[in-house]
Amino acid sequence: MTTAENGEATTGEETTGGETTAAATAAAAKASSSLNVPSVTTPDFNNTTSASGNSAASSMGSLGSAVLGALANADPETLAAFVNNMGFGYDAEQGIFYSLMDSWQRDANFISQYDKYAAIFGNMRYLTTTVDFYYDGLDWRIQLWKGQYGPFGGGEVGVYTKDPETNDKLYNCADNDHLLNMYYDLYLTPNTYAVKNRFFYRDAWTGGGHWWLTGFKMGSVNPNEMVMSLKIRMRSRKMANAFENGLQTAGFYRGDATSNYDSYYRNDTEFYILWYHTGNRNY
Secondary structure (H helix, E strand, O other), X not given: XXXXXXXXXXXXXXXXXXXXXXXXXXXXXXXXXXXOOOOOXXXXXXXXXXXXXXXXXXXXXXXXXXXXXHXXXXXXXXXXXXXXXXXXXXXXXXXXXXXXXXXXXXXXXXXXXHHHHHHHHOOEEEEEEEEEEEEOOEEEEEEEEEEEEOOEEEEEEEEEEEOOOOOOOOEEEOOHHHOEEEEEEEEOOHHHHHOOOOOEEEEEOOOOOEOEEEEEEEOOOOOOOOEEEEEEEOOOHHHXXXXXXXXXXXXXXXXXXXXOOOEEEEEOOEEEEEEOOOOEEOO
């Protein structure tokens, strides 16, 4: 059992810092071959009403529908193999897909242009914000995302580094020596946040941490309305000071991080962040 920063007890049994193929297979088997795939629509992202009640939606692409239809009828082993080959595991209890520690995406690195292309070619529309800072000889980037990923609503926290002397644009996904402990609860709207009715949570607070903490769940969401309650731990006070400066540069401000949106609260090397509107849309 884990406890979120808002005092909620959770009973997820996800492993962190090293999810395995066997664990993902077992989770997929638990989901069973009768995995239900609901009909999914793409919302009007400029409409800031509740995502679940958006009536101006259009149907998702035929390719996505075909893939989902195939998965819906797949046996557990086939589903698990497909998910793992894509670099993800499946949490049957929450109904979410999540990135594995050593997924192939870890070797792909990251540049900012990926966000632009995600909207054009991947039908991914989200709000994102970056926290950049310098620490221990490296440029660090902590990037947050929340929004619509094809037929899924989801959120991400990524940890990236680069050598400022040799690299200007391309960030490396954090290696095992630069992982960070983090945890987040994701909510669909401020109203669901107010009553602590979360969409899902992701936990890498204990153990070795993570470099890309993600979750994707079937459904239509509005990136402009989603709320992420995040906590993240820096590796030292010096790093925490640099990260705090980066937070302020990104548009976050000191607050209680529970009732003040886009505020953060610091406790030594730990930060609690309530993210709502700070950042930019990729569409």
